[in-house]
Amino acid sequence: MADGFLKKDDLNRLRASVAAKGGRFVAPVTVARQTVFKETAPSDEVALGYILARNSYKEFLFPQTEAIAEFSIHRQGVELRGKDADARDTVIFGARPCEAASLASLRAVFTWGFIDESYTKREDKTVVITVACTSGDDACFCTTVGLSPESAAGSDVMFHETDADGWLVYAVTEKGRAFIEAHADAWSAAAPEDAVARTLFMPPVIAGVDIKKIGERLKKKDHYDEPLWAELTRKCIGCGACTYVCPTCHCFDITDEGAAFEGERRKNWDSCQYDSFTLHASGHNPRDAQWKRWRNRFMCKFNFYPEKFGSKGCVGCGRCVRVCPVRLDITEVMEEMSKRP
Numbered sequence: 636m637a638d639g640f641l642k643k644d645d646l647n648r649l650r651a652s653v654a655a656k657g658g659r660f661v662a663p664v665t666v667a668r669q670t671v672f673k674e675t676a677p678s679d680e681v682a683l684g685y686i687l688a689r690n691s692y693k694e695f696l697f698p699q700t701e702a703i704a705e706f707s708i709h710r711q712g713v714e715l716r717g718k719d720a721d722a723r724d725t726v727i728f729g730a731r732p733c734e735a736a737s738l739a740s741l742r743a744v745f746t747w748g749f750i751d752e753s754y755t756k757r758e759d760k761t762v763v764i765t766v767a768c769t770s771g772d773d774a775c776f777c778t779t780v781g782l783s784p785e786s787a788a789g790s791d792v793m794f795h796e797t798d799a800d801g802w803l804v805y806a807v808t809e810k811g812r813a814f815i816e817a818h819a820d821a822w823s824a825a826a827p828e829d830a831v832a833r834t835l836f837m838p839p840v841i842a843g844v845d846i847k848k849i850g851e852r853l854k855k856k857d858h859y860d861e862p863l864w865a866e867l868t869r870k871c872i873g874c875g876a877c878t879y880v881c882p883t884c885h886c887f888d889i890t891d892e893g894a895a896f897e898g899e900r901r902k903n904w905d906s907c908q909y910d911s912f913t914l915h916a917s918g919h920n921p922r923d924a925q926w927k928r929w930r931n932r933f934m935c936k937f938n939f940y941p942e943k944f945g946s947k948g949c950v951g952c953g954r955c956v957r958v959c960p961v962r963l964d965i966t967e968v969m970e971e972m973s974k975r976p
């Protein structure tokens with residue numbers, strides 16, 4: 636049974652209620668004909684008829700760039716002052732189940748040995764409201780990686796669309812239940828009788844893709860220099876777009892920026908698709924060709940994440956397929972890899 640019902644017309648009441656308590660409301664908004672997650676202003680209209688926002692909402696937990704310390708250099712030495720993360724109460728509205736499932740992978744990386752508090756503090760203060768998918772496109776493949784539009788992993792609250800011009804609201808976590816109670820004025824406790832959940836969009840499982848077999852194959856080292864990698868990824872131009880939109884990609888670099896004697900230490904998104912990513916100071920680069928960089932990304936998704944963290948490196952959102960300027964489709968590589976002994 637649902638824990639509440641929210642009329643679409645009352646979404647702004649929920650936004651106002653979140654704002655009144657000092658929180659920010661991140662939601663899909665249409666900007667220049669693209670639907671993107673952004674922190675909404677009262678004048679923004681939340682997009683409702685989208686398949687998946689073009690960007691991942693990871694940037695509200697793991698910003699594209701952030702100062703993690705300030706430094707100044709004096710005659711007496713170097714002074715380094717740490718900066719606390721700007722962790723605010725945040726509501727992510729309109730996540731999709733695939734993307735919500737990626738949070739376990741981000742958390743695993745950012746708590747792997749060292750606790751990266753700039754991530755964990757933000758995630759702890761975030762409530763993820765996922766809207767189950769009633770539409771999709773050819774790039775969606777969550778079911779092929781073991782998820783579905785009904786998956787609740789990573790969500791705090793699930794919304795299911797109905798024909799009664801509103802959503803059935805379900806608490807998934809205790810955090811989600813507390814959120815529903817804290818904003819009780821925004822929704823009705825009971826759903827109208829005609830509020831029946833709409834049929835969900837189930838992308839077909841891609842025939843011939845065997846995730847287990849891919850994982851087993853990648854564990855062995857003999858695939859490493861196979862010509863197949865270069866053949867399959869020849870058209871990649873190394874732009875890095877796939878990594879920036881991917882909800883589980885997490886690589887970053889640390890740079891010191893500022894003047895000679897003072898400045899900031901910044902954490903910036905980086906991409907394993909750039910040739911400078913693994914370039915050593917000596918000039919040696921262990922991934923000195925684009926196909927090696929692409930192989931690394933694929934291994935990260937289907938070998939490193941599952942082996943090291945037991946989590947999904949790819950949640951089948953299809954974002955990388957949609958944004959790639961040369962249409963290098965990761966599912967085609969998955970199919971080819973599944974065929975090999």
Ligand code: SF4
Nearest residue numbers: 881949950952953955
């Ligand atoms: S690899 Fe592509 S399909 Fe998989 S989670 Fe990342 S962006 Fe989505």
Ligand code: SF4
Nearest residue numbers: 871872874875877959
């Ligand atoms: S988006 Fe496409 S071209 Fe760009 S790095 Fe990724 S696979 Fe290569």
